[in-house]
Amino acid sequence: MTSIVLFGVFFILLLINVPIAVSIIVATLATMLLTIDTLPALTTLAQRLAVGVDSFALLAIPFFVLSGYLMGQGGIAVRLIEFAKVLVGKLPGGLAFVNIISCALFGSISGSAVAATSAVGGFMIPAMEKEGYSRPFSTAVTVTAATTGMLIPPSNILIIYSLASGGVSIAALFIAGYLPGLLVTAFLMMGAAFYIKRTGIAADSTIEVGKFWPSLFGAIPCLFLIVLIIGGIIGGLFTPTEAGAIAVLYSLVLALGVYKELSVKDLYPILLKTVGTTAIVMFLIGASASMSWLMSYEEIPQAISNSLLSVSENAIIILLIMNLILLAVGTFMDVTPAVLIFTPIFLPIAEMLNISPLHFGIMMILNLSIGLCTPPVGSVLFVGCSIGKVSISKIMKPIIPMYVAMILALALTIIFPEISEFLPKLLGLI
Amino acid sequence: MKVIAGIIPKLNKTLRALLATMMALLVLNVTWQVITRFILPHPSSFTEELARFFLIWISLLGSAYAFHTHSHLGFDYLAKKMQSNAAVTTAKLGYVLVILFALGVLVIGGVNLTYITFLLNQESPVLGIPMGYVYLVVPLSGLLFILYGVWGLLEVKDPSNLREHAL
Numbered sequence: 309m310t311s312i313v314l315f316g317v318f319f320i321l322l323l324i325n326v327p328i329a330v331s332i333i334v335a336t337l338a339t340m341l342l343t344i345d346t347l348p349a350l351t352t353l354a355q356r357l358a359v360g361v362d363s364f365a366l367l368a369i370p371f372f373v374l375s376g377y378l379m380g381q382g383g384i385a386v387r388l389i390e391f392a393k394v395l396v397g398k399l400p401g402g403l404a405f406v407n408i409i410s411c412a413l414f415g416s417i418s419g420s421a422v423a424a425t426s427a428v429g430g431f432m433i434p435a436m437e438k439e440g441y442s443r444p445f446s447t448a449v450t451v452t453a454a455t456t457g458m459l460i461p462p463s464n465i466l467i468i469y470s471l472a473s474g475g476v477s478i479a480a481l482f483i484a485g486y487l488p489g490l491l492v493t494a495f496l497m498m499g500a501a502f503y504i505k506r507t508g509i510a511a512d513s514t515i516e517v518g519k520f521w522p523s524l525f526g527a528i529p530c531l532f533l534i535v536l537i538i539g540g541i542i543g544g545l546f547t548p549t550e551a552g553a554i555a556v557l558y559s560l561v562l563a564l565g566v567y568k569e570l571s572v573k574d575l576y577p578i579l580l581k582t583v584g585t586t587a588i589v590m591f592l593i594g595a596s597a598s599m600s601w602l603m604s605y606e607e608i609p610q611a612i613s614n615s616l617l618s619v620s621e622n623a624i625i626i627l628l629i630m631n632l633i634l635l636a637v638g639t640f641m642d643v644t645p646a647v648l649i650f651t652p653i654f655l656p657i658a659e660m661l662n663i664s665p666l667h668f669g670i671m672m673i674l675n676l677s678i679g680l681c682t683p684p685v686g687s688v689l690f691v692g693c694s695i696g697k698v699s700i701s702k703i704m705k706p707i708i709p710m711y712v713a714m715i716l717a718l719a720l721t722i723i724f725p726e727i728s729e730f731l732p733k734l735l736g737l738i
Numbered sequence: 739m740k741v742i743a744g745i746i747p748k749l750n751k752t753l754r755a756l757l758a759t760m761m762a763l764l765v766l767n768v769t770w771q772v773i774t775r776f777i778l779p780h781p782s783s784f785t786e787e788l789a790r791f792f793l794i795w796i797s798l799l800g801s802a803y804a805f806h807t808h809s810h811l812g813f814d815y816l817a818k819k820m821q822s823n824a825a826v827t828t829a830k831l832g833y834v835l836v837i838l839f840a841l842g843v844l845v846i847g848g849v850n851l852t853y854i855t856f857l858l859n860q861e862s863p864v865l866g867i868p869m870g871y872v873y874l875v876v877p878l879s880g881l882l883f884i885l886y887g888v889w890g891l892l893e894v895k896d897p898s899n900l901r902e903h904a905l
Contacts, residue, residue, distance in 0.1 A: 350847030587800025
């Protein structure tokens with residue numbers, strides 16, 4: 309009964325376009341009112357909204373959002389693109405590869421896929437069009453490649469997963485994200501190469517690639533940020549939150565002082581955009597805090613796991629079912645709410661099957677990142693299409709090989725936990 | 739209607755300035771924590787607590803503003819497919835639900851939370867700030883949600899006013 313009320317109210321509100329966070333809270337309230345008096349229920353929910361975000365670890369999120377904006381607009385993205393050009397620009401299909409590598413590089417200094425889409429896409433989509441690629445294909449490449457930033461650290465969604473999973477180490481998650489992120493990057497390059505070969509695009513006739521050393525030197529200050537942030541976190545020098553503050557400071561100095569591509573008055577709109585993104589994510593976290601409390605109180609995860617385990621006791625089949633559900637969820641829900649809602653439901657099941665919370669988190673985020681590029685709801689897809697100025701229906705054909713690439717990378721990651729667990733084990737983080 | 743129309747732009751401007759300032763202070767605050775930890779012999783202890791309180795304020799006040807700018811994540815697929823009359827009705831229903839949520843959870847629940855916290859004399863461990871002041875942002879953001887919700891309701895009279903929910 310309680311789960312019918314909870315999920316029923318939630319889905320009805322979701323369908324009529326009530327913000328997800330409000331849908332979660334109202335559904336939780338409706339369920340609580342079955343057993344609890346009104347005033348205590350309202351007060352508990354109000355308290356969860358405030359206390360749910362009262363965490364020093366969560367502060368890393370606004371910092372990585374802010375540094376992402378600063379890097380995107382402050383000339384750092386452009387230098388990473390120049391560097392990517394000397395790496396892969398001369399290969400056949402060069403600019404498509406440059407786009408993918410640039411997204412991965414941008415992902416390795418910022419934490420959000422949307423930031424990567426606008427920073428890299430805003431530059432690469434017109435550049436690719438100039439070299440003879442179609443706008444829809446260039447957009448499809450950008451939106452799928454931008455999602456690698458969610459796996460390649462630093463990553464905001466991994467911080468959120470750490471919270472939702474009840475404390476998997478952020479440092480271990482960050483390191484675990486590298487290999488799967490690079491795997492997706494490699495598969496996306498293959499997907500792009502396949503599409504280019506299949507459609508016979510004759511492109512890159514006039515591409516100019518800079519010299520290796522100057523481009524590398526140009527990118528070194530940006531690349532050093534990776535060493536600073538990730539090295540600092542793994543080495544235990546500072547917490548992810550402090551690393552975020554350092555990333556903000558570092559990109560401020562680069563953008564304002566060294567590259568001089570931003571002025572102090574540009575900071576106001578950037579700060580406001582950061583507030584917007586932060587508030588949206590935090591409101592969802594506060595809302596989900598009460599819902600996941602209620603679900604565990606009502607033993608809803610146990611009920612779901614019992615019914616799943618009655619279908620089969622085979623770990624692979626259960627994993628397959630969970631992944632199919634997540635793929636479906638991902639098409640209509642953004643990653644943040646999906647992680648916050650489904651981690652408390654699925655993680656206990658995964659642990660029963662001896663899947664480590666670390667591996668499960670990476671798998672789940674890789675899975676949900678596919679949904680970010682699919683209609684009807686996909687924030688990265690929407691941002692990419694508005695930057696590429698193409699309609700969603702136009703990019704559906706060129707994006708299919710990219711979906712296939714992501715799904716293959718997901719399948720490999722599911723089958724081989726070593727892909728996510730190898731590096732953290734090597735560094736003694738798990 | 740006219741009264742609200744006069745208030746909204748001024749309120750937005752103030753709120754934006756306040757939020758951007760808090761975000762800037764948040765960055766300075768944690769930067770100061772890093773500096774004191776590496777350079778000064780005694781790491782500052784108040785910064786962590788202050789940063790967390792800033793985050794709560796930014797989250798809730800920012801959420802109200804994000805509601806006004808239609809920035810919250812949602813599922814607008816069906817709403818976009820609807821006939822214009824149905825779309826207006828659904829949008830109105832959505833605003834009413836958000837207003838009721840804000841009134842119930844944020845204002846009533848929030849006032850009660852703040853009241854209880856003041857009554858129990860709860861103070862933050864390091865700074866000694868009465869926690870009631872921290873939680874005051876809950877009812878405050880509730881009032882903003884209601885104001886923006888009422889304004890939204892007045893605005894959606896015809897379908898051309900339906901703005902898209904964008905990230």
